[in-house]
Amino acid sequence: MIPRTITNELSAMLSWFPVVSITGPRQSGKSTLIRNVLPDYEYVNLEDKTTRASATDDPVGFIRSRGDKLIIDEAQYAPDLFSQIQVEADARGTMGQYVLSGSQNFLMEKRIGQSLAGRVGMLRLLPLSYTEARQSDPDLTVDEFMFRGGYPHLYDVPMPTGIYFRDYTATYISRDVAEYLDVRNVTDFNVFLRLCAENAGSLLNLSGLARDAGIAFNTAKEWLSILEKSFIVFRLQPYSTNTRKRLVKTPKLYFHDSGLLNYLLGFRSSDELLDSPKRGDVFENLVVVETAKRYLNHNKEGNLRFYRDTAQAEIDLMDVTQRSAPRLIEIKSGMTPRSDFFKHLTKVGEELNVPVDRRTIIYRGTESFNSANGRYISIEDYLRDEPEIVIP
Numbered sequence: 001m002i003p004r005t006i007t008n009e010l011s012a013m014l015s016w017f018p019v020v021s022i023t024g025p026r027q028s029g030k031s032t033l034i035r036n037v038l039p040d041y042e043y044v045n046l047e048d049k050t051t052r053a054s055a056t057d058d059p060v061g062f063i064r065s066r067g068d069k070l071i072i073d074e075a076q077y078a079p080d081l082f083s084q085i086q087v088e089a090d091a092r093g094t095m096g097q098y099v100l101s102g103s104q105n106f107l108m109e110k111r112i113g114q115s116l117a118g119r120v121g122m123l124r125l126l127p128l129s130y131t132e133a134r135q136s137d138p139d140l141t142v143d144e145f146m147f148r149g150g151y152p153h154l155y156d157v158p159m160p161t162g163i164y165f166r167d168y169t170a171t172y173i174s175r176d177v178a179e180y181l182d183v184r185n186v187t188d189f190n191v192f193l194r195l196c197a198e199n200a201g202s203l204l205n206l207s208g209l210a211r212d213a214g215i216a217f218n219t220a221k222e223w224l225s226i227l228e229k230s231f232i233v234f235r236l237q238p239y240s241t242n243t244r245k246r247l248v249k250t251p252k253l254y255f256h257d258s259g260l261l262n263y264l265l266g267f268r269s270s271d272e273l274l275d276s277p278k279r280g281d282v283f284e285n286l287v288v289v290e291t292a293k294r295y296l297n298h299n300k301e302g303n304l305r306f307y308r309d310t311a312q313a314e315i316d317l318m319d320v321t322q323r324s325a326p327r328l329i330e331i332k333s334g335m336t337p338r339s340d341f342f343k344h345l346t347k348v349g350e351e352l353n354v355p356v357d358r359r360t361i362i363y364r365g366t367e368s369f370n371s372a373n374g375r376y377i378s379i380e381d382y383l384r385d386e387p388e389i390v391i392p
Helices: 007-016 030-037 049-057 059-064 080-092 105-115 130-136 142-148 161-181 186-198 206-213 217-229 258-265 270-274 279-297 339-352 379-385
Strands: 019-023 042-045 070-073 098-102 120-124 233-236 252-255 304-308 314-319 327-332 359-363 375-378
Touching (some): 019 030, 030 042, 030 098, 049 080, 080 098, 080 105, 130 142, 142 258, 142 270, 161 258, 186 206, 186 258, 217 233, 233 304, 252 279, 270 279, 279 304, 279 327, 375 379
Parallel strands (some): 019 120, 042 070
């Protein structure tokens, strides 16, 4: 198993809550993590039809016939189990009794909210970060990771990413979307998914996505919600302030995995990506999601934003987790440092009183150094060393 950063957080949550839930996209490594880290727990998987029938037909007997350390994988398939887990957990009164995992996060959240509110500690496991992936492949470059993404199976088996993501998207749509959320026109949903990829890193225009996909606005709204709850995409919210300055209020759209994003954009090799005008969007997506993973992997609430005002001043990423010490980040996919990269960082930094040493350019070059306008950090250093990321 590739060691996962979130392992320490799992151990802590088991000491604080009677039930721990782990959600995340399909094939992000949830089952592998809990089975390897918790070998003394009994493991059941409700993907197995016989096991699922037992759980749904007799939820009381299913839970009471097992011990006080139980992992239930794909728990959303048996909704009546959740209320019985609540009964047993309350009766025992001990921590770390149950670990629930599931890939259909919209159903998991619904079941937990109905029966286990206040009794469950929740973790989210995204695909591998760059530092995690390098433990499997020490020679992995950032460019290759940006192309391949972080799904663990791609680091276990040397297979073409196109084949992996072709089957991944087919499985996701047939099992998580069509079966449970009644998306009748799979072709339209595929079109919508690819349109989201084309718009990654841009301001979200849901009306435009609906129009281009040939679907109603409310359908596009529902489908985007599905993609978010499945940990396929997420919205980065704009920075807001109480000043009179007019700021953009529309969020930007990003993908949780750059490998899936590249597949949907039609790239089949790292060289093809690097030669494309889309390189900048994919590189920006990589930096944003890898920054978000740092907080999620430490079970922290990171507060990430972007800045854009009506005068077109824009900052790609703002880390305002520490309100008193925000960090401004411009993301550049080129390899040559240029002083004009700091144009907006300087203007916005002065307006928001962000000191020079917290104004940063992240770029694909190899050198990290300080300048009079701020810091240049190579993407390699940023992803490997996690510079100045404070986990409160």
